[in-house]
Amino acid sequence: MSTICRLAGRKLPFIKVGLDRPNFLQLSRHVTLKPVSQPVRGADHDDHNMSMNRPMSPHISIYAFDIISKISISHRITGTMLGGYTILLGTGALVLPNKVSHYVDALQAMHPGAASILALKLVLAAPFAYHFCNGIRHLVWDTARFLTLSGVHKTAYIMLASTFVMLIALLFK
Amino acid sequence: MALSIALRHANKFQGYSTLSKCLLPFYNNAASVTCASTHTSDFNKPLLRNGNISILPAVCFLTTPNTIFSNVNKSAVIAQNVRKMSGEDHRALWKIEKGISALLVGLLPACVAFPNPVLDNLTAILTVAHLHWGMEAIAQDYCRPILVGNAVSKVALLAVYVLTTTTLGGLLFFNYSDIGIGKFVRAVWALQG
Numbered sequence: 524m525s526t527i528c529r530l531a532g533r534k535l536p537f538i539k540v541g542l543d544r545p546n547f548l549q550l551s552r553h554v555t556l557k558p559v560s561q562p563v564r565g566a567d568h569d570d571h572n573m574s575m576n577r578p579m580s581p582h583i584s585i586y587a588f589d590i591i592s593k594i595s596i597s598h599r600i601t602g603t604m605l606g607g608y609t610i611l612l613g614t615g616a617l618v619l620p621n622k623v624s625h626y627v628d629a630l631q632a633m634h635p636g637a638a639s640i641l642a643l644k645l646v647l648a649a650p651f652a653y654h655f656c657n658g659i660r661h662l663v664w665d666t667a668r669f670l671t672l673s674g675v676h677k678t679a680y681i682m683l684a685s686t687f688v689m690l691i692a693l694l695f696k
Numbered sequence: 697m698a699l700s701i702a703l704r705h706a707n708k709f710q711g712y713s714t715l716s717k718c719l720l721p722f723y724n725n726a727a728s729v730t731c732a733s734t735h736t737s738d739f740n741k742p743l744l745r746n747g748n749i750s751i752l753p754a755v756c757f758l759t760t761p762n763t764i765f766s767n768v769n770k771s772a773v774i775a776q777n778v779r780k781m782s783g784e785d786h787r788a789l790w791k792i793e794k795g796i797s798a799l800l801v802g803l804l805p806a807c808v809a810f811p812n813p814v815l816d817n818l819t820a821i822l823t824v825a826h827l828h829w830g831m832e833a834i835a836q837d838y839c840r841p842i843l844v845g846n847a848v849s850k851v852a853l854l855a856v857y858v859l860t861t862t863t864l865g866g867l868l869f870f871n872y873s874d875i876g877i878g879k880f881v882r883a884v885w886a887l888q889g
């Protein structure tokens with residue numbers, strides 16, 4: 524038994540990776556098995572977390588806010604912007620004293636200038652182009668394709684390039 | 697010696713036992729399955745394609761040795777751990793949500809390219825349906841009862857339904873009484889500086 528322990532603790536001469544040569548014990552994974560009581564399972568995610576005493580889990584701040592995270596939250600932000608425009612048009616049609624198209628004519632009558640029109644088109648078209656292209660990316664994922672780290676990155680660059688092309692096309696059309 | 701071998705391989709046995717738990721549902725239900733684990737199954741939803749597992753969530757298995765080696769009824773374990781978000785089965789609705797998103801890809805450009813009442817109304821209905829589920833997801837994410845309390849959470853969801861209703865009504869009214877969504881987009885895009 525002591526021989527086994529001694530041999531197991533020796534540095535392994537035939538493994539050259541890394542600065543420190545591992546010994547046999549370090550090569551095997553140490554797993555501690557300990558009994559834990561089964562958490563009370565609630566009806567949903569919230570109940571479950573509540574019973575585990577985890578008010579927010581997984582906590583978002585433990586993750587790096589990298590490019591992929593920014594692209595991801597941008598889908599929600601652009602979706603919310605488009606939703607805002609949609610709600611504005613719908614409620615506007617209901618509550619404004621005149622027809623909505625009347626205000627489009629009134630805006631034209633003001634001759635707002637090329638820069639203002641371009642800015643208007645930008646705030647409308649940019650979220651749309653982004654959400655449109657990234658929405659397609661989401662739908663591709665939903666067919667279980669490109670769900671790897673490299674797939675997520677590759678599709679992100681394709682999406683950003685398509686968004687740019689689409690935005691330019693929409694702005695100067 | 698036998699003991700040390702058994703101990704060293706214990707994690708493998710554990711791996712096999714949990715792996716088989718994960719794989720078993722694939723035979724039972726190839727459409728949508730959930731990985732069974734004792735603690736974290738709420739977050740698990742393996743995705744499959746052509747019957748292969750694309751993603752298996754990384755989970756930490758900490759179970760009593762008893763559970764690992766005892767001959768538990770595996771389907772009972774799975775049945776207990778199938779993910780039921782908010783206690784409902786969301787699979788059918790999920791397909792409708794994604795189907796409508798896919799329809800929007802063709803419908804929105806078509807509506808602006810060929811404005812007519814049918815496309816205008818279809819755009820109004822499908823866009824608002826998509827918007828409804830989007831807002832609902834956002835409300836459920838940020839206004840969870842555990843974070844903001846039951847009352848605020850309910851009010852947020854109610855607000856989503858109010859916005860959905862007024863927006864759909866408003867857009868249909870706009871299509872009926874004004875120039876319609878397709879022509880409206882064209883009118884905005886025709887604005888001169």
Ligand code: HEM
Pocket residue numbers: 598599601602603605606607609654655657658659661662797798800801802804823826827829830831833834
């Ligand atoms: C071709 C057009 C569109 C496509 C393909 C599309 C696709 C999608 C998809 C796949 C999602 C779900 C994202 C996820 O799984 O987390 C989503 C979310 C959303 N979409 Fe769209 N969308 C489109 C147009 C729109 C429009 C016009 C609006 C506004 C009325 C909109 C508003 C939203 C909102 C508010 C969300 C929720 C954001 C979130 O949950 O993170 N989308 N969209």
